[in-house]
Amino acid sequence: MITKEDVEHIGWLARIEINEQETVEYMEKLNSVLEYFGQIDELPTEDVAPTYHVAEIYNVFREDMVEECLPQEIVLTNTEHKQDGAFRVPKIG
Amino acid sequence: MAKWMSVAQIKEKIGESSAEEVTASYLEVIGKSKINGYVTVSDKALEQAKKIDVEGHDGPLAGVPIAIKDNISVVGLPNSCGSKILEGYVPPFNAHVIEKLLAAGAVVLGKTNMDEFAMGSSTETSHFGPTANPWDLERVPGGSSGGSAAVVAAGEAPFALGSDTGGSVRCPAAFCGVVGLKPTYGAVSRYGVVAYANSLEQVGPLANNVEDIAVLMDVIAGYDRKDSTSIDSKTEYRKALVDDVKGLKIGIPQEFFGEGIHPDVEKAVWNAIHKYESLGATWKEVSMPNIKYALASYYIIAMSEASSNLARFDGTRYGFRESGENWHTMVSKTRAEGFGTEVKRRILLGTYALSAGYHDKYYLKALKVRTLVKQDFDKALSAVDLLMAPTMPNPAFRIGEKIEDPLTLYLSDVNTCPINLAGVPSISVPCGFTDGLPIGLQIMGKPFDEPTVLRAAYTFEQNTDYHIKRPPEVA
Numbered sequence: 001m002i003t004k005e006d007v008e009h010i011g012w013l014a015r016i017e018i019n020e021q022e023t024v025e026y027m028e029k030l031n032s033v034l035e036y037f038g039q040i041d042e043l044p045t046e047d048v049a050p051t052y053h054v055a056e057i058y059n060v061f062r063e064d065m066v067e068e069c070l071p072q073e074i075v076l077t078n079t080e081h082k083q084d085g086a087f088r089v090p091k092i093g
Numbered sequence: 094m095a096k097w098m099s100v101a102q103i104k105e106k107i108g109e110s111s112a113e114e115v116t117a118s119y120l121e122v123i124g125k126s127k128i129n130g131y132v133t134v135s136d137k138a139l140e141q142a143k144k145i146d147v148e149g150h151d152g153p154l155a156g157v158p159i160a161i162k163d164n165i166s167v168v169g170l171p172n173s174c175g176s177k178i179l180e181g182y183v184p185p186f187n188a189h190v191i192e193k194l195l196a197a198g199a200v201v202l203g204k205t206n207m208d209e210f211a212m213g214s215s216t217e218t219s220h221f222g223p224t225a226n227p228w229d230l231e232r233v234p235g236g237s238s239g240g241s242a243a244v245v246a247a248g249e250a251p252f253a254l255g256s257d258t259g260g261s262v263r264c265p266a267a268f269c270g271v272v273g274l275k276p277t278y279g280a281v282s283r284y285g286v287v288a289y290a291n292s293l294e295q296v297g298p299l300a301n302n303v304e305d306i307a308v309l310m311d312v313i314a315g316y317d318r319k320d321s322t323s324i325d326s327k328t329e330y331r332k333a334l335v336d337d338v339k340g341l342k343i344g345i346p347q348e349f350f351g352e353g354i355h356p357d358v359e360k361a362v363w364n365a366i367h368k369y370e371s372l373g374a375t376w377k378e379v380s381m382p383n384i385k386y387a388l389a390s391y392y393i394i395a396m397s398e399a400s401s402n403l404a405r406f407d408g409t410r411y412g413f414r415e416s417g418e419n420w421h422t423m424v425s426k427t428r429a430e431g432f433g434t435e436v437k438r439r440i441l442l443g444t445y446a447l448s449a450g451y452h453d454k455y456y457l458k459a460l461k462v463r464t465l466v467k468q469d470f471d472k473a474l475s476a477v478d479l480l481m482a483p484t485m486p487n488p489a490f491r492i493g494e495k496i497e498d499p500l501t502l503y504l505s506d507v508n509t510c511p512i513n514l515a516g517v518p519s520i521s522v523p524c525g526f527t528d529g530l531p532i533g534l535q536i537m538g539k540p541f542d543e544p545t546v547l548r549a550a551y552t553f554e555q556n557t558d559y560h561i562k563r564p565p566e567v568a
Contacts (some may be wrong), residue, residue, distance in 0.1 A: 050460030054516030078411035
């Protein structure tokens with residue numbers, strides 16, 4: 001069972017601000033989904049390997065060469081918050 | 094001009110008149126739309142068509158219009174993913190599939206509505222409001238590629254691209270009475286498609302007939318070095334369109350006909366199976382015992398991947414930004430305001446499933462269940478050529494009916510999401526109606542055996558007339 005404190009903690013981890021009322025709502029909805037997820041516990045999987053993806057591909061490499069990429073001014077066109085060729089954000093702390 | 098045309102008919106029409114005229118006629122139909130299928134109509138479509146007329150083009154889709162789901166990047170057109178958080182974002186690059194389409198001469202009509210970040214089965218979670226089902230305007234078109242399926246069904250585009258993470262092409266195809274294919278994982282590049290759950294999703298075509306699905310696959314499939322899960326299968330899709338299923342072995346997995354299935358859906362699917370039998374195929378029941386755990390496994394994996402993928406939406410480089418006194422507050426407020434409720438729920442659940450203390454219980458366990466589901470498919474498909482089942486257990490539900498309870502909505506994906514865990518190809522084709530609402534038959538095949546899946550779908554279509562029925566409300 002997820003508690004109110006758990007919702008606050010995962011909200012912090014996921015960087016999503018959650019107010020008091022939403023915390024309770026999320027707690028209820030998330031618990032009903034987690035209860036459903038719990039059914040996989042009954043399946044024994046001790047000797048089963050996990051499948052991360054189904055493509056039979058491992059380690060796709062290319063030469064470490066500089067290739068054509070988007071120009072800086074184009075990359076910056078999607079925000080108003082920029083300065084001296086960089087994205088501008090508030091201070092971290 | 095006829096409202097519902099195949100690609101072959103459109104090419105004929107372009108020959109008689111012009112690409113500009115064909116595109117103009119689609120734009121006119123779109124202008125009168127009752128379904129809210131498009132979120133952006135391209136202001137460059139006519140210009141693009143005119144250019145094809147003036148300069149000539151020998152591509153397989155020269156001048157043929159197409160609709161694109163709003164999570165597939167097209168230079169110059171907003172790419173919102175149905176979300177407020179991408180407000181104002183215009184991609185500076187094309188998705189690989191768009192490069193292929195443009196090289197083939199296709200004209201992009203616009204971007205279609207979808208569940209926010211492809212998270213949903215009803216297209217109701219879109220920031221732009223729900224899309225209506227052309228067969229009943231009070232019902233959902235399915236999702237998450239609901240806009241793409243609805244515009245094809247309504248004659249507002251001859252065909253469209255969607256994306257399918259857990260059924261997002263096949264569900265709306267079934268609900269809207271069109272054809273929709275989820276290709277084998279790796280068959281179509283995901284480069285330039287906004288990621289929801291990378292290990293599960295594929296771009297897939299939606300059309301009014303199987304031939305146009307194959308035509309589109311011949312254009313968009315193939316190796317792309319920019320997608321590290323891309324596989325060069327060298328499949329020729331159109332060549333697979335043969336009206337013959339003699340000797341084909343079909344498996345019927347009982348687990349796909351579970352509790353809660355609508356009796357008319359069950360009946361329509363069995364009628365289809367008997368149709369195949371009358372055409373020379375054989376069928377037998379097969380068992381896939383782990384399928385009942387697929388839905389939980391799918392949602393845990395999809396949400397976990399989503400929690401990581403959607404971390405990039407932080408208000409820094411594009412889209413909506415809320416102000417805050419420091420970086421953490423700015424990002425937390427931006428994401429609180431920019432994401433809708435369902436997206437936030439999935440990010441929170443995914444974050445929880447990956448967090449210290451719960452990773453093994455949820456995420457790792459789900460990946461192990463995935464292995465067992467995949468083994469079920471491998472085993473079943475070693476004894477038969479194809480599997481057949483209902484795409485959706487029920488026809489399209491009413492707008493607003495399920496949106497308040499996430500679990501009820503998740504349960505509607507029970508027959509589509511196992512396929513994404515296994516990565517196999519699967520198509521939904523129209524196979525009947527109940528109270529005027531379409532029913533979809535799902536045909537699943539071995540990895541990269543789209544030719545057999547398409548052959549079976551094509552043969553069914555050649556011997557039935559469900560695919561030529563049109564929704565009366567938009568006719």
